[in-house]
Amino acid sequence: MNSNYSDEHIVGKLFFDSLKPEVGAKVLSELDPLSEAELLKELESPQLSRILNVMPSDDAADVVADLSQEKQDKVLQLMDKEESADVKELLKYPEESAGGIMTTDFFALNEDVTAGEAIVYLRKYVQKAPSPFFIYVIDEERKLKGILPIHNLIIVSPQKKLKEIMDEEVISVPVDLDQEKVAQIVAKYNLTVVPVVDNMGKLVGIITSDDIIDVIEEEAEEDIYHMAGSDEQELSNSVFKIARGRLFWLVVTLFGGLFACLILRSFRLALERIVALAFFIPVMMDMAGNVGTQSSTVVVRSLATSNINFSRIWKVLFKEVKIAALIGLMCGLGVGVIAIFLGGQGLTLGVVVGISMFTAILVAALTGTAVPFIFRHFRIDPAFASGPIVTTINDITALSIYFILANVLFRVMG
Template sequence: MALFNGTFDAIVLNLSKGNKEKLREIFDEIHPYDQAQILMELSAEHRRLLADFLTDEEMAEIIQELSIEQQKLIIDELGIERYSKIIVEMPSDDAADLLGDLDEDRLNQVLDLMGDKEEADLRELMEYPENTAGGLMTTEYIVLPEDFTADEAIKKLRQLAPDAETVYYLYVIDSEGRLRGVLSLRDLIIASPETKIHDIMYERVVSVPIDMDQEEVAKLIDKYDFLAVPVVDKQQKLVGIITVDDAMDVLAEEASEDIAKLGGIGGGDPGVLDINVKAIDAAKRRIPWLALLLCIGIFSGNIIAQFEDTLDKVVVLAFFIPVIAGMAGNTGTQSLAVVVRGLATGQFAGSNTLKLIKREAGVGLIIGTTNGILISLIAALWQRNIILGFIIGLALWITLIVATLAGTIIPLIMARLKIDPAVASGPFITTINDILGLTIYFTVATAFMKYLL
């Protein structure tokens, strides 16, 4: 808010004085996102005054920039009747998402105050599963009959454009509502007035089924650099479109989910990264993972117990346990992050999988050799024992190669088994590689014990 302190103070002053003309002059120069931030910084009284001053359409633009919790606060302050008018002005997909978070009583109160068409459209959108194309799409788009001329299409566009979410793509349908083609605004403008739409439309339309997972839809939009993609039902009838801004929101949410899973702090709920989540709720999401990892980690202690004789004879080996375990976990987590992100973006598929494994094996070999030589020199000089340095270096060399491959192969196997690879989280890989690292370390040390003694 530092950049808007002067603007904020001016808005408060003019709200208090009721100077609507000056307030309009100030407010119209601010982007809707900044308007939303200023709105939430105002006191409840000033928020009410500002909401009374703004039109329903202006409030709809602002509310779209708020979090769900903030939107609910605004609902309580404005009242159901005003809120229902604002909802009608919002894009249908955003309105459906917001209404889906209301309790049943409040939802019915809002919908009952709307017109029959708006209510029917929103109820239909809310029936689709949240994480599908149907749950993500909007019904505000422009369709044209295929027998229209370019001149007729432009006249129709002028009528429909104010209510459409995007006008850059115009979708062409037949008499039964089936998707026949798509036309860019540019092609329509440069076409001669008498040209038929079906002569200039692009017939090979990339569309998505209504039940496609939203992440797959987002990847498709990203892959083809679309501004929007049409959604069709089983009869190939056009039922909605998904715009690029909504697709980017999905990719951001999915990235947040993967980060949460990689950190072992959730099963995919983006709320784990929400600052508004209470400490007790955040802890509940993490405890099961940590409890599981605690049980697995006990094996690390058991490994050390199995090699107790080796440690008793050469106590100095204990000095390097944190190095071996830590490096194993670190390199495994690095490979895991690369693989999970690659799988999420579709980079590692088919023949690329084998290429990835070969590359990561090479990475492990280089990392292992470099760090193995380094720790050998450090251990030999520190403990003045060349044999000890060789053993520590050899153990770390093998450990880093194995740990890198584990961080690569485990998520690939999980993906092949249709399990979300992000659940092979950082802490999980770290714990597994701790066990592998300690086993390799003490096995190598025991094998060379006679030289150490």
């Protein structure tokens, strides 16, 4: 064992070694990615293969996928032949597809099997696997024909064939469908399990509710990282890789900040003449940034859950404009009144600050709503729009609006 590891890590490893494979499998499947990666480095291939033999095939495939190619080959060779074949089959599919998260442990019977025969098969099945909730009814070519809840077997005649009592309107997903789309389908139809079929309609696996919960958590975590211009690999990456990953979006905001500096420089004469304008710059930029972030966060989450799409973009924009107009009106009036008394420039400064605040909030809401749609159109994760991009754009537009209105209104109103 690596001498650099802490005593806590060593004790944890010794404790894990003392567990039975069945218990070790449950512990391993519940570990966070970083802890799992550290443990997998320490586990010898024979021990790991014994644990994987008793894990559900989908969880075992996830673990094997995290191993080096050399260790993958060794572990798969040491595993039981049937379990190894299931894992190898699952590893063929992209990690974030329906095939990548499905399990091949399911109970399927031919459509011509009778209810009485199905009960006999079920008794044999539960001796080596957990009791299933559904029977998946297939034909001779293993094409999915229907689904039957297990409890229905006890309320029908034993002579009835499964094809006579099954539900033919079964919701399934293609094996290559993105996991986020699978989660949306499960949520939409309130499913506890969803069968997976290949391009020929053959049943190849099922996705259970616990896997869907994992997907939802993973996608939500990914969106949060993206909103910060980062990714979920940070915890296990080196300092250099983390800095490189963050740098791109920080450079974008850096140039945005420099552009804001140029705006201030171009209006320096106005600032020299009316120093009170500088008092309200932070308020203007903060409010625009906050409103834009609120709008983009709502849109990003709605796009991720398919609650909105491009066909509703104008409806969403119009709604955000109405919300922003109401917020802008209240904030503009409030800060405008304050500016009259604090700025020392009388009514003119109050009007400038109030109208600028109203306009900046309105533009910020439009930007925060539109940018995620633009990102989605170009097949870029719209979660990126909720962080540095929207904030930077709104800072620049708020400053521009503020000083352009100040120049115009001070000339007109004196």
